[in-house]
Structures are given as structure tokens and as C-alpha cells.
Amino acid sequence: MDLNLKGKNAIVLGGTRGIGRAIADTLAGEGTNVAICARNAEQVAAVVTELAALGVKAIGASVDVTDGAALKAWIADAGTQFGGIDMLISNAGAMAQGNDVASWEQNFQLDVLAAVNAFDAAQPFLAKAGQANGDAAFVIISSVSAAQADRADSYGPMKAALIHMAKGLARQYAKQRIRVNVVSPGMVFFEGGVWHMVKTNAPDFFEQANARNPTGRCATPQEIANAAVFLASPASSYTTGSNLIVDGAVSSRVNF
Template sequence: MDLQLAGRTALVTGGSRGIGRAIVEGLAAEGATVAFCARDADGVRKAEEEMRGAGWDVHGTAVDVADGDALATWVRASATEHGGIDAVVANVSALAIPSSEENWAASFTTDMLGTVRLVEAALPALEASDAGAIVTISSVSGREIDFAAGPYGTFKGAIVHYTQGLAHQLAGRVRANTVSPGNVYFSGGVWESIEENDPDLFSQALGLNPTGRMARPEEIARAVVFLASPAATFITGTNLVVDGALTRGVQL
């Protein structure tokens, strides 16, 4: 299937590692120009060098999405540099799970406002595109109660609500969809850390998935790339769960 991404421009937050990097690679492999950001400048530089070495048209910038002005400046500069924006992917999370006031504030600022500010900054360019698309990254923890109920799960659920509202408000102009991953394992990721530091929790989480494993970042990225692409012309307002049958609730 031709995803019709060649010659398009996409922005991805949190694109230097894990799911975000897999999304950047997936979009670039389809021929898109991809601007990505992440907080760690060294990580951004290393990821950019490696992906450019693979022949992909990617452009990394160190940006903390919790800094609204810096995020908006990056979005506007990317639109100017690349002649517009066709898709944005809001991927960054504070991963603030324990219920503390600090974690509630971090989740609101990074997960929720980071998503809202990205969309609002990019919206003029998205509306000027003939294939404007928004993809937000939520989680199965936003859909059901699990060990991450609290700041993380609450704002992941709010992101789904926000995105479906966008789909209705922008219908016919810009599409908006959410991808909700299950547990995703990658080197340097949260589940590798849990495996090392809390093996009981890791074993419990692994045992809940009937596939017997966790997802790989590229498996989540494929869903995101499709929804961000012009091939998904009439898909908007959906929450695509990619979890290997981890969750058991019926999504109506």
C-alpha cells in the first residue's frame, strides 16, 4: 500500500528513542521529511546522526515540551523551514506514575499541555495542508484501571477525550486520532528498568498479555504512521489500541 507520505512533512515530539524514534523512522522510511524533538540534546544529536546515516531526511532539535514558548517556536520554525506541516505526532510523556502532587503537575504540563500546545502551534499549517493529520499517543492505562491509575492514566484518558473533540471540531479540515499502546519493551525504556528493579511487577505485567510478550516500538509506530498518512483519509476520531489483546474491556 502506498501511504502517500513521500514529499510530506511530519513533526514528532519525543522522537529520539523508543516509540517516538520508531515513529520518526517509520515516517521517514515512507519518504516523509521528519522534524523531531526531545529534551536531551545529546540524545537528539545521536539519533539524528544515526537516522541520517540510514539515508533518511530527519531534523532533530532539543526542545522540552513542558516549555510552551520553546515548543511553539520549534513548530513555527519547522513549518517555515520545510514549507508547511502535514502531520504532527504528540508522543512525549512524563511517565509520572506514583500519585504525588509533583507527578500530577508533571503529567498535566508534559502529557496534556505538551499535546495541546503542539496541536495549537501546528494547526494553521495543518489546515493549510490538503492532508492535515494529528496523532496523539495515549495508553491502555487511559482506558482501564491498572497499576498506573493516577496521574499517568488520568491524563492519558484525557488525551483520548481531547483528540476525539478535535476530530469533531476539525472534521473535513484536519483528521485527529489516538494510538493507545500496551506495554512496550525497548533498551533503555521503562519496562527494562522495571525488569531490573522490580522483577515481580515485570513478571505480573508480562503474564497479563496472552501473547506472552510486550510490544516492540516499531509495532506501535506502524499504526501511527498509517493514521498520520493520507492513506487513512476517512479515519478520524478513533482510538486505536495496539496491545496484543492485553486489555479485556470491549471498546464500543
């Protein structure tokens, strides 16, 4: 299937590792120009070099996405350099686990407000792309934890807030041809990630967690990236306001 992504421009928040890196690689492999940001300047520079080697225009910067003004300025600059923005992918997340005030604040600042500020900055570019090409997209990476709770925790509610926000944005900006969708992964394993640390420090719990999944394993970042890139592409031009759960059927919830 041709996703019709060649020559388009994408912004990826948190694009140097894990899911974000897989999304950036996949977009570049489809011929999309990619701008990434993350905190580590050296990692950003290395990834930009590797993306550019795929034959696309790649730019990046060290940006703290909790700094709303800095994030907005970077997105506006990237859009200007590219001459437009067709896709925005919000992947940055705090991954703070806990019910303490600090965890709530971390997840709110990094997961929710970063997405709010990023869309605010990208929306004029996305609207222009929607008008010119009939399609533009905002994709948010949430979590299956949004739909399940074993204890009081800040992580799930903040991820749920993103899904609710996405539905509202999808309806509000449909006439501008801006589609807004969510991908909600389950367990995702990559080196340096949360489940890699769990496997290293608590191997028995890691095995138990995998055993609860009907597939018996974690997802790869690429499997999540495939879903996100499809939703961002014109190939899914009539899909908006959706929450695509990619969790190997570990959740038992029926989504209507």
C-alpha cells in the same frame, strides 16, 4: 500498501528513543521529512544524522515541551524550514506514577499541555496541507491505562484526557481536512524504557505482567510505530476521532 508519505513533512515530539524514535525512523523510511525534538541535544543530533542518511530532510532541536512558548516557536520554525507540516505526532510523556500533586502536574504539563500547545502551533500548517492535499493528521500516543484503574493514579486520567481532546479536535477540524487519532499502547519494551527497568529490577513482576497478556510478551516500539504511521498517513484518510488500542488484547474492554 503505499502509504503515500513520500515528500511529506512530519513533526515528532519525543523522537530520540522508544516509540518516538521508531515513528521517526518509519516515517523517514517512507520518504517523509522529519523534525524531532527531545531534551537531550546530543541524542537529537545523533538521530537527525541517522534520519538524514535515509535520504530525507531531517532537523531537530533540544526542546523542553513543558515550555509552551519554546515548543510553539520550534514547531513554527520547523514548519517554515520544511515549507509546511502534513503530520504532527505527540509522543512526549512524563510517565509519572502516583497520586501526589507533583505527579499530576508532571503528567499534565508534559502529556496534555504539550499536545495542546503543539497542535496550536501546527494547526495553521496542517490546515494549509489539508486544503492543498485533502489530508493532514495529528496523532497522539496515549496508553491503555486510560481505560483501567487499579488504584488512584495521575497517569491514566491524563492519558484519558488526551483521548477526549482528540475526539473533540477531530470533529472540530474535520472541515479543514485535519484528522486526529490516538494510539493507546499496552506494555512496550525497549532498552532504557520503563519495562526494561522493571525487568532489570523486578524480574518476577515482569514475568507476571507478561503472563497476563494473551500474547505473553510486551510490544516492540516498532509495532506501535506501525499503527501511528498508518493513522498519520493518507492511507487512513477516512479515519478520524479513533483510539486504536495496541496492547496484545491484555485489556478486556470492548470498544464501541
